[in-house]
Amino acid sequence: MNERRDYRVDLATRHDLLEVVEIEDACQLSAWGWDAYHGELARPEAIMLVARRSTPDWQTGKSLYGFIAARVTAEELHINNIGVRTSARGRGIGSALLRAALATGRRLGAHTALLEVRAGNLEAQALYRRFGFEVTGRRRNYYHGPTEDALLMSVTLVRR
Numbered sequence: 001m002n003e004r005r006d007y008r009v010d011l012a013t014r015h016d017l018l019e020v021v022e023i024e025d026a027c028q029l030s031a032w033g034w035d036a037y038h039g040e041l042a043r044p045e046a047i048m049l050v051a052r053r054s055t056p057d058w059q060t061g062k063s064l065y066g067f068i069a070a071r072v073t074a075e076e077l078h079i080n081n082i083g084v085r086t087s088a089r090g091r092g093i094g095s096a097l098l099r100a101a102l103a104t105g106r107r108l109g110a111h112t113a114l115l116e117v118r119a120g121n122l123e124a125q126a127l128y129r130r131f132g133f134e135v136t137g138r139r140r141n142y143y144h145g146p147t148e149d150a151l152l153m154s155v156t157l158v159r160r
């Protein structure tokens with residue numbers, strides 16, 4: 001697709017967090033909430049990125065298409081949450097967020113990236129596979145509401 005990009009991947013600030021929580025809720029992601037994300041902003045090992053629109057939506061005033069939250073611990077980058085508004089999906093925004101988080105994780109010294117994903121979430125799994133993630137395990141009944149297994153996926157981050 002040759003669509004012009006009308007957003008940029010940017011560091012999240014505290015002013016973004018209300019929208020981040022709104023997207024988290026709309027995407028039915030594991031609920032971290034405002035306080036937890038606010039805490040992440042102060043952690044040097046945390047990566048909080050947003051896809052920021054070039055101009056806010058003139059009708060709603062919304063500025064963000066999506067976000068990703070990750071953290072580097074002991075040379076592992078944990079992708080904790082990624083979400084893109086339904087109306088903005090399929091335009092490469094999830095890929096742009098994941099690409100940026102993996103690059104930042106590498107810079108912070110991560111050798112591997114890990115995540116958990118609902119076994120039935122094929123869209124997200126397809127995205128992760130495109131970035132080289134492979135299934136490395138399964139946690140039975142890991143998710144609730146509805147109960148579902150988690151697939152563990154990981155990829156080796158090659159330093160270049």
Ligand SMILES: CC(C)(COP(=O)(O)OP(=O)(O)OC[C@H]1O[C@@H](n2cnc3c(N)ncnc32)[C@H](O)[C@@H]1OP(=O)(O)O)[C@@H](O)C(=O)NCCC(=O)NCCS
Pocket residue numbers: 027029081082083084085088089090091092093094095096116117118121122123124126127130
């Ligand atoms: C997963 C998610 C972040 C992808 O965001 P996105 O902006 O649509 O992703 P992209 O446009 O970059 O798509 C990247 C790849 O994802 C996969 N993908 C995206 N939408 C898809 C769909 N509807 N069906 C199948 N695959 C899909 C494809 O492999 C796609 O590659 P392609 O463009 O070459 O086909 C988004 O669907 C989302 O927010 N889902 C709800 C929240 C969620 O499930 N988060 C993950 C929790 S572990």
